[in-house]
Amino acid sequence: MDTLAENCIECGKCTDICKFLGSTGKTPANIAKQGVEVNEAFSCSLCGACEAVCPQGLSPKAMFASRRNEAVAKGELDIDEYRYLFPDRKNNVMNVFRSYYGIDYRDIENVSSGGTWFFPGCTLLTYSPELTREVYRRLQNDCNCQGIWTECCSKPLLQMGLQQRAETMQAGLREFVQKHNITRLITACPGCYYQMKSVFESCNVTVQTVYEVLKIEPLKRTDKIKCTIHDACPDRFELKFASQVRQALEQSGFSIIEMKHSKEQAICCGSGGQISHFNPELTEKLVEQRMNEVKLSGADILVGYCLSCVLKFDVFSSPIPVTHALHLLLDQNKEFTGAKARVAKMLTGADGEKIWEQIMAEDR
Incomplete structure (x- = not known):
């Protein structure tokens, strides 16, 4: 915060590109000097647009992320109200969605050990299961992909200010890689790609995107969409x-x-x-x-x-x-169309109330 307070020249570039910062009526320097309010910390999308346009190379995003961690640690925000999002819980909303709609990858999750595995990311494997399987099938042919890993990269925990839980989850990811002798991960999600590169920075694991591995045959098109x-x-x-x-x-x-x-x-x-x-x-x-x-x-x-x-x-x-x-x-x-409506349907009525209670139940 001191760096922002001292070095922000209040040029307005970040407040122009960021709707949240623009709505505060304050510059990052003002916010740093006054102290970040909890609602401000959890209204920043942590997207980094502010950092990208800052002529001073400052990162207001980092200030808000740090404040999230502090607010959670001090109990200024009851983050447990959002535990339906926690990816390290068995009954988070995505896991329950997959169970409810019969989306299952157990037939290919542990086909083989070693080598290359596909890491699709929570959203893709939950809301586009047909595409997930098709990409995996192609990766088997194109780069001898040995398995699919249906885990979360831990990023949501970091975003919510749950630093210790994220670190515990990351340790589990490294343990899984070691147990299965995985040397390369192919990712489809940009969030997962950059997070996994960080998680496995000290490990002998290569992280790549699907676009640099898949052999995509050009479609025969006569139009120019x-x-x-x-x-x-x-x-x-x-x-x-x-x-x-x-x-x-x-x-x-x-x-x-x-x-x-x-x-x-x-x-x-x-x-x-x-x-x-x-x-x-x-x-x-x-x-x-x-x-x-x-x-x-x-x-x-x-x-x-x-x-x-x-x-x-x-x-x-x-x-x-x-x-x-x-x-x-x-x-x-596009089987993802209407995915959020299917989430709402799952949580509707008496049965939906029971499912929500299951999702929000205290961890045992």
């Missing part, structure tokens, strides 16, 4: 997914039209930092802002390479069709 791409925040500084997805789409005959904010200056979809749970009103404003840029792009399709982003736009009715890059490139059905 125009795509605009929503870039995922975790990819903001390396742009690995951004460049690989654009290259794959162009090789498949699609043309790319960039929105006003893209690549390193992309705007959060409203899922970052779990703010759709902490500040749903802000989420709606972020989605509205993004949808306006989508309209102005003149594109035919909105493409994302993070399924959490794609689901957010699906829920809020994108002005043009929205899809995941892998659905488009592999010519797969």
Whole structure:
């Protein structure tokens, strides 16, 4: 905080690009000097757009993330109210969703040990199971993939300020890799990719994206469909997914039209930092802002390479069709459509109340 208070020149670049910072009426220097309020900490999407545009190389995001940790540690926020999100709990909402709808990977989870494994990420394996299996099938052929790992990367715990739980989960991830002699992980989610690179930094494990491994055959197209791409925040500084997805789409005959904010200056979809749970009103404003840029792009399709982003736009009715890059490139059905409505259905009525009680039950 001292660094921000002393070195922020209050140029306004971060407050211009960040709807949350702009709404506070304060600069990062003001916030650092006054102290971050708990509601401010949990309204930051932790997306890093502020850091990307700061001429001083400062990171307001880090200030808000640190304050989240402090607020949880001091009990200033009852984070346990959000335990339905905790990925290290057996009955988190995604696990229960998969159980309720019969989504199961036990036939391929532990097929073999050693070598290369596919790490799809929680959202993809939960809401796009057909695509998950298709990608795994192709990885078996393209790089001798030996197994699929249906675990979370631990990032949600870090976002919620649960540092110790995240570290415990990360230790479990490293133990699993060692037990199964895994030397390479193929990831589909940008959040998982960067998180797993950090988790396995000291281990002999290579982490790659599906786009640098899959042999994607160009689709035979006679039309020239125009795509605009929503870039995922975790990819903001390396742009690995951004460049690989654009290259794959162009090789498949699609043309790319960039929105006003893209690549390193992309705007959060409203899922970052779990703010759709902490500040749903802000989420709606972020989605509205993004949808306006989508309209102005003149594109035919909105493409994302993070399924959490794609689901957010699906829920809020994108002005043009929205899809995941892998659905488009592999010519797969968009089975994620209406996923959030299926979550709501699962939790509706008397049976839904019992399921919610099961999700929110205290851990034993």
